[in-house]
Amino acid sequence: MLAEVGFIATLLAFVAAGYAIVASILGARRRSERLVLSARNAALLVFPLLLAASGALLIGLTGGRYEISYVWQVTNPSTPSFYRFTALWGSQQGSLLFWNLIMSAFSAAALLLNWHSHRRLMPYVIAYTMATQAFFLALVVFLENPFTRYWATPAGQVIESVFMPAGARAPDPRILAESARGLNPLLRHFGMIIHPPMLYLGFTGFVIPFAFAMAALASGDLSTGWIKATRRWSLVAWLFLGLGLLLGGRWAYDVLGWGGYWGWDPVENAAFLPWLIGTAFIHSVMIQEKRGMLKVWNMFLVIFTFSAVIFGTFATRSGLISSVHSFAQSEIGFPMFAFWAVVTLVSVGLLLWRWNRGELRGEHAFTSLLGREALFVLNNAIFIALFFAIFWGSFGAPILSELFLNTNITLGADYFLQVTPPLFIALYLLMGIAPLSAWSATSLRRLGRALVVPALVTVVFVVVMFVTGTRSAGALFGYGVVAFAGIVALYEIYRGARARREGLHESWLRAVTALFARNRRRYGGYIVHLGITVIGIGVIGSTLFQSETQQTLARGESLALAGYTMRYDDLTFATGEDGRNMTIADVTVSRDGQAIDRLRPRQDLYPEMPMTIAGATSPFPGVDDFYVLLSGWSEDGSTATFKVYFNPLINLVWWGGLLLIAGTLVAAWKDEPLPARASARGRVAGSAEGVA
Amino acid sequence: MRVLPHLPSPSAKSGRKCLEATYLRSPSLKSGRGSGGGVWLLLTLLFAVLLLSALPVLAQEGGVTEDEVNAVAQRLFCPVCENIPLDVCGTPACLQWRAEIRTQLEQGQTPDEIVTDFVQRFGERVVGTPQDPTLRALSLLTPWLLAGLALVVAVETLLRWRRKQAAAIPAPAAETPLPKDDATYRERIEADLRARR
Incomplete structure (x- = not known):
């Protein structure tokens, strides 16, 4: 019954999405309010239907209904309750259903929140969101159905089907329970529990700006309305995608046991690519809002972002380039490729059609190569270059060499660390210069004057780094460039607060809070820049100065690394609640003869696979990490082999991530309304400017 | 993000095959009692992991350090698992390849020679940038x-x-007195601005 409920709810959601597409298009063409409203109601119905379907699957997962093939694949009787819940996205079919659920939630929220304010766009928004939804629902209903069940045929075969085939019977539940597989051990980690939903939120979130952009193109309403409607949606999607990337990095650092957080794996890159283009889009839309320029480019970027989202999903799930994420492979490759190609071609075609009709002309022209608009265009060009460099290394070169040169190649960290640093340096430089440049026109002299203070502070910062022991010229240059971007952000906040203090005689605290309250987007953006700066410093430190050693120690013996000493104390064996066999080493980390922490690196053995859990500590709270892996041991535990890393500044990556979240939330929050009197004065001034 | 061990691929089809095998071959289908196959599988795996985990301990006995082996292995990708560097790959095959690197180092081969040897044997995909x-x-x-x-x-x-913008700016016209309407507008603007202050 449970499987039938889930399947029928999913099927109904698919039908509702299909109906919404047809009704919304007909409603828009015939200008029928009734049809458009009907389409909206059908689109809104998709969310509760998918909630019911997901609920049915969750009941199956938590209730141990192993006759449902998905439940059998991702849980077994020893799976803890918590992981039964997270098993919803533990494999292909469930994660696709979950993806659909999130997308339907985004669509419903966008329709409800924007219905009245952007009424003209709505029929097309429904059509585009539901077309995407219907495609992903079709995958669930027809290709990757999580509600199929196992049946035993009279011939002794076991087959999968939603409904009972003639003559078949349900298999013995006891045998099903005994043979059930259980959740992939790699997914039994807090980071991996949250990482996929965050990525899905990021990926599916971008469907809203895309649908609004396409609605603007389809309806001919090419004002900045679609950008205003989707600004917060874009920021939210961008934030979740960034969070997903960060949590994925944290998971890799804790679980995968190679001492780092970013391996330039093609599937990691598949999630990073839409984030890069999304970042370019978030910057570029500001120019259209403020100056009515770059209309074609913004459309192109939003199409490109969504196209990258679909491509990333296709690459991850189709096994295009198999990697650590191969648990999500299946036979949905071709339909996804076709969908990606059709979406991209149709969207670009629509954009070119409008462009050709001259309907996307900018309202202003560029006046200065140093104006903020020009710097944003350069920033966009670098993001695009970075996109192509990473895309080429992850997909382009390996696929083309296999197709045309009959050679398999892998472009790994070697390649990415040669190609991407100059582009990142250029991005950080622009991140520092652009905020100091004015909209429209800035002279070199004026920009130079604005740069003096941040540049001097940057020099002081680099000197301090040198004095405190950093001698590598490359590292000093990298720290300087990255710090410059953050210093400019701080300097701008300081300048704004100082102006309020002088003009309105406010305290520093009041001035800063009022500054953020009045222009959350701008100052939230500076906090994001600060976060990216902190992450950059963490990346440089941990990449250039990571040290490692692998040694076998007898009990009581020590090894030394980067000024720290690690002593091997003991080895114990234990069994976890979920049946895993754990081998746990006890080690003591000391510095200058003082014990600073005790770590317990371990290896877990599941029936499916062994897994290494790192024991990491922060000798200097919040910045560096001493990272210990247990690689091997003798049977009696008298000796054990450890791989030990010292990762300087690595925790700044996570601290920077927190700043990035905080800044994005501030930027996405609605600005505090002006007091009535000031507002009225603003209106007067606005009308005066309009007249002028 | 990299994985040490291989991941099983729990696709629907492989899952079904696995279940089919279990269901059809399990003695419990006939007797209706629980199978002991899982225990044997676990014991075999335990033995294999103990053996593999002991390998690094045994391997350190030569003159070459594990750091030297890892320095070479870091430059190579596992020839069987895609996108996983050889120094962190935990499969039995990779442990053997690391042992091979140790032997080659002990025989006096340079890291570059070892990398070239791997490329000749397994192809360009074992290095991060093709040779x-x-x-x-x-x-x-x-x-x-x-x-x-x-x-x-x-x-x-x-x-x-x-350039387009520069061409579009018209040449400055000779200054002419403001028409009366413009003067009125200007007065209104000045008044608005005074009110704003």
């Missing part, structure tokens, strides 16, 4: 060409827009 000059050039130059192209297009676009 073949054509493939290497293709891999490393293409992104620069693309990046350069993006920058050239951006700069050219900016310059074109700037």
Whole structure:
């Protein structure tokens, strides 16, 4: 019954999405309010239907209904309750259903929140969101159905089907329970529990700006309305995608046991690519809002972002380039490729059609190569270059060499660390210069004057780094460039607060809070820049100065690394609640003869696979990490082999991530309304400017 | 993000095959009692992991340190698992390949020679950038060409827009007295601005 409920709810959601597409298009063409409203109601119905379907699957997962093939694949009787819940996205079919659920939630929220304010766009928004939804629902209903069940045929075969085939019977539940597989051990980690939903939120979130952009193109309403409607949606999607990337990095650092957080794996890159283009889009839309320029480019970027989202999903799930994420492979490759190609071609075609009709002309022209608009265009060009460099290394070169040169190649960290640093340096430089440049026109002299203070502070910062022991010229240059971007952000906040203090005689605290309250987007953006700066410093430190050693120690013996000493104390064996066999080493980390922490690196053995859990500590709270892996041991535990890393500044990556979240939330929050009197004065001034 | 061990691929089909095998071959189908196959599987795996985990301990007995072996292994990808560096790959095959690297180092081969030997045996995909000059050039130059192209297009676009704008600005006309209406407007603006202050 449970499987039938889930399947029928999913099927109904698919039908509702299909109906919404047809009704919304007909409603828009015939200008029928009734049809458009009907389409909206059908689109809104998709969310509760998918909630019911997901609920049915969750009941199956938590209730141990192993006759449902998905439940059998991702849980077994020893799976803890918590992981039964997270098993919803533990494999292909469930994660696709979950993806659909999130997308339907985004669509419903966008329709409800924007219905009245952007009424003209709505029929097309429904059509585009539901077309995407219907495609992903079709995958669930027809290709990757999580509600199929196992049946035993009279011939002794076991087959999968939603409904009972003639003559078949349900298999013995006891045998099903005994043979059930259980959740992939790699997914039994807090980071991996949250990482996929965050990525899905990021990926599916971008469907809203895309649908609004396409609605603007389809309806001919090419004002900045679609950008205003989707600004917060874009920021939210961008934030979740960034969070997903960060949590994925944290998971890799804790679980995968190679001492780092970013391996330039093609599937990691598949999630990073839409984030890069999304970042370019978030910057570029500001120019259209403020100056009515770059209309074609913004459309192109939003199409490109969504196209990258679909491509990333296709690459991850189709096994295009198999990697650590191969648990999500299946036979949905071709339909996804076709969908990606059709979406991209149709969207670009629509954009070119409008462009050709001259309907996307900018309202202003560029006046200065140093104006903020020009710097944003350069920033966009670098993001695009970075996109192509990473895309080429992850997909382009390996696929083309296999197709045309009959050679398999892998472009790994070697390649990415040669190609991407100059582009990142250029991005950080622009991140520092652009905020100091004015909209429209800035002279070199004026920009130079604005740069003096941040540049001097940057020099002081680099000197301090040198004095405190950093001698590598490359590292000093990298720290300087990255710090410059953050210093400019701080300097701008300081300048704004100082102006309020002088003009309105406010305290520093009041001035800063009022500054953020009045222009959350701008100052939230500076906090994001600060976060990216902190992450950059963490990346440089941990990449250039990571040290490692692998040694076998007898009990009581020590090894030394980067000024720290690690002593091997003991080895114990234990069994976890979920049946895993754990081998746990006890080690003591000391510095200058003082014990600073005790770590317990371990290896877990599941029936499916062994897994290494790192024991990491922060000798200097919040910045560096001493990272210990247990690689091997003798049977009696008298000796054990450890791989030990010292990762300087690595925790700044996570601290920077927190700043990035905080800044994005501030930027996405609605600005505090002006007091009535000031507002009225603003209106007067606005009308005066309009007249002028 | 990298994985040490291999991941099983729990696709629907492989899952079904696995279940089918269990269901059809399990003695419990006939007797209706629980199977002991899982216990044997677990014991076998335990034995294998104990054996594998002991390998690094045994391996350190030669003159070459594990750090030296890892320094070479870091430059190579596991020939059987895609995108996983050899120094962190935990499969039995990779443990053997690391042992092989140790032997080659002990025999006096340089790291470059060992890397070349792996490339000759397993192909270009075991290194992070191809060794073949054509493939290497293709891999490393293409992104620069693309990046350069993006920058050239951006700069050219900016310059074109700037030229267009310069051409569009009309020559300054001779100063003429403001018509009466404009003077009225100006007064209104001044009044608005005074109110704003």
